[in-house]
Amino acid sequence: MTHPLAQLRSDTAAPLGIRAYMPSYLNFLESENQRLKEQSAASSANPTEAGHDAEPEPAPPADAPDESSTSVRNPLIGDRAWFHRYDPSAPPLFVGEAACTAFATRFRRFLTGNNALPHIPRTQYVTEEQIAEANTPHIQWPSFQQAQLLVKIALRQVGSIYHLALRKSTLEKLEEIYRMGDFDCTVNQCKFFALFAFGEAYSMRAEPSSGCRVPGTSYFARALSLGQVLPERTSITHLETLLLLSLFSYYLNRRHSALVLIGTALRLGLSIGLNHNIPESQLIDPVERQHRIRIWWTIYIFDRMWGSKMGHPAQIPDDDIHLDMPSNVSPAQLHEEQFNDTEYLTANVKLARIVGETIAKLYSRRKYSETFLQRVQKLLKALKNWVETLPEHLRLHEEDPGIYVKHISSLHLSFNQCVILTTRPTLLHLLMKLNETNSPNANQESISQPVLTLGEACIHAARHSHSLILKKWINGSLPVFGYFHAHYLFSSALVLAMSSFLPIGSPSDLGAFESGLEVLRSMSENGNLAASEFYHNLEQVKHCLDQRRSKEPRSSSAGGQPSTASGSGPPIPSTLPPTASAMPPATTIPVPSLITTAEADLISNTPGYSHAQSNPAIPPPENLTFPTTAGGITTAMAFLEPTMQDFLAQSDFDLGLLHPVDTFMNDENLYTCHGL
Numbered sequence: 001m002t003h004p005l006a007q008l009r010s011d012t013a014a015p016l017g018i019r020a021y022m023p024s025y026l027n028f029l030e031s032e033n034q035r036l037k038e039q040s041a042a043s044s045a046n047p048t049e050a051g052h053d054a055e056p057e058p059a060p061p062a063d064a065p066d067e068s069s070t071s072v073r074n075p076l077i078g079d080r081a082w083f084h085r086y087d088p089s090a091p092p093l094f095v096g097e098a099a100c101t102a103f104a105t106r107f108r109r110f111l112t113g114n115n116a117l118p119h120i121p122r123t124q125y126v127t128e129e130q131i132a133e134a135n136t137p138h139i140q141w142p143s144f145q146q147a148q149l150l151v152k153i154a155l156r157q158v159g160s161i162y163h164l165a166l167r168k169s170t171l172e173k174l175e176e177i178y179r180m181g182d183f184d185c186t187v188n189q190c191k192f193f194a195l196f197a198f199g200e201a202y203s204m205r206a207e208p209s210s211g212c213r214v215p216g217t218s219y220f221a222r223a224l225s226l227g228q229v230l231p232e233r234t235s236i237t238h239l240e241t242l243l244l245l246s247l248f249s250y251y252l253n254r255r256h257s258a259l260v261l262i263g264t265a266l267r268l269g270l271s272i273g274l275n276h277n278i279p280e281s282q283l284i285d286p287v288e289r290q291h292r293i294r295i296w297w298t299i300y301i302f303d304r305m306w307g308s309k310m311g312h313p314a315q316i317p318d319d320d321i322h323l324d325m326p327s328n329v330s331p332a333q334l335h336e337e338q339f340n341d342t343e344y345l346t347a348n349v350k351l352a353r354i355v356g357e358t359i360a361k362l363y364s365r366r367k368y369s370e371t372f373l374q375r376v377q378k379l380l381k382a383l384k385n386w387v388e389t390l391p392e393h394l395r396l397h398e399e400d401p402g403i404y405v406k407h408i409s410s411l412h413l414s415f416n417q418c419v420i421l422t423t424r425p426t427l428l429h430l431l432m433k434l435n436e437t438n439s440p441n442a443n444q445e446s447i448s449q450p451v452l453t454l455g456e457a458c459i460h461a462a463r464h465s466h467s468l469i470l471k472k473w474i475n476g477s478l479p480v481f482g483y484f485h486a487h488y489l490f491s492s493a494l495v496l497a498m499s500s501f502l503p504i505g506s507p508s509d510l511g512a513f514e515s516g517l518e519v520l521r522s523m524s525e526n527g528n529l530a531a532s533e534f535y536h537n538l539e540q541v542k543h544c545l546d547q548r549r550s551k552e553p554r555s556s557s558a559g560g561q562p563s564t565a566s567g568s569g570p571p572i573p574s575t576l577p578p579t580a581s582a583m584p585p586a587t588t589i590p591v592p593s594l595i596t597t598a599e600a601d602l603i604s605n606t607p608g609y610s611h612a613q614s615n616p617a618i619p620p621p622e623n624l625t626f627p628t629t630a631g632g633i634t635t636a637m638a639f640l641e642p643t644m645q646d647f648l649a650q651s652d653f654d655l656g657l658l659h660p661v662d663t664f665m666n667d668e669n670l671y672t673c674h675g676l
Helices: 003-009 017-046 098-114 128-134 144-157 166-181 187-202 217-226 236-251 255-271 288-310 332-338 342-362 372-388 406-433 440-446 450-474 484-499 508-527 528-548 597-604 633-637 640-650 651-656 661-665
Strands: 587-591 626-628
Touching: 017 633, 098 406, 098 484, 128 372, 144 166, 144 187, 166 187, 187 217, 187 236, 217 236, 236 255, 236 528, 255 288, 255 508, 288 332, 288 342, 288 372, 332 651, 372 406, 372 450, 372 633, 372 651, 406 484, 406 633, 450 484, 450 508, 450 633, 450 640, 484 508, 484 528, 484 587, 508 528, 528 587, 528 651, 597 633
Parallel strands: none
Antiparallel strands: 587 626
């Protein structure tokens, strides 16, 4: 029988253009066939790798830069994206490397020594069917008094953090609707029902009228069904509604929906030129002008922040934004009636810009001329400048009652999370390097001072976030159904668990990890869907920790540092490398300087804490200690260490040549999609 390829070669009846193209195409088919045969043979010879590696990428053109060089590629992320296991009934979901749940999987892989350990899927969220069930015809406008209360609660709770609506104008519009009986306007109904949803989420414990645990879901479902997602000509009110619906989606743990809604708001905002300054002759009213500016910057904040939760890129580059920053409106009384603090919103915008740069420079597959450490240094310089230029009334002092002010503490928690995002890949790298199968001395010599410095900064930020959230929890000011406190607590708990393994950390950080686990458990039992997801993830981390500890020999080191050896490697060294000898050791302070004895008793009496107390490796809450430095944990602590000052002062030349961290971090088993 004639081979098909031979038949094609002899086919002179084909048109001239096809005959000219055919030899190269046939050569390609033959080389592809040979490559697949070789790959199949290699997989048969090594069955443990079969099914885990994607096809190798074709060779780059001769004039393309060398992607193996760490000067042009991200040393943390592999060439292939990471997905959940493929389900033929639905497309796989992308798992962004910046996601905290993805980082938890990396840590569990380290603890178990299993690089094929799968990602934990997200199951605790409100489904489309539940939203459809909650959208019942009986969801109507409440009484005027109830409507006023719900809107005021929403404006106080979420309106103090983000600019979502004009305060006075919104309340006046609500009064007008009830006075005129104009309840049929779809645009107004969507906006106010979205506000009602937040009002119920912050004033109720459960919503008995729907099958969902989160109060306000019925109002949210009604607003979502009535809202026009794709209007040909949008309005500012419609954009306000999209912002509200996007934010509330996080309360339902619907992160992808939130991203789509804010993406829609951003595109619609571009259609009316929100990213440009509108001439004053076209919009004379200063309140409306400022409202327009602030709505755009809230969209911008959501776009950057939402993307950072899942590792997605920003939807608009900063170079395409030609809009003034928020400013005050005169007279001052008019400004205070309608707007929040201008300096607060400006700080939020600047922080969101750094977050967007962090995702692009550290968690994307873009090519950069700078090394990884150079990019990290520039991001940390920006964060240092942000915290140093923060207005005094927005600073967070440990002894100040203002620590419980919602919008200020939220701002600092966001800052800490950005520091963690910037530094935690290095912390994981440090943990892995100290646990390699080489001799401990060789490991220590391979760790440079910048790596230790970045690891310390990550731990400091995590301790600060943990202490802030724990205080709010004990004080009773932690939102029951909010997403972000649960997320920040989960993120900080992961870092503290890692810190307990490291010489630059402290074994007592494991107690803080346990207390974070308990707070998430309680939030989950109260109906917080995000806390349920994070608690399940953290439980799996704890299970891996317990398994690892059960395999470890008892350590008798003088410093009391526990051995953390797995079955496949040596213990992590309990001494620092010579390069870190000048680094001050972590000190501990007793509970009263952070929480009182009575508050510690409150934690220890929390149902479910007995399992933590039964483990002798975990200190009970009354003996819980937190590593800190003199003066308590502060937002700027990550930048106060002399080693951090030295790191930020180094030149690009020094970071590029004297500290070749990229060569150690350019390892596919750190960030890759193998096994998924």
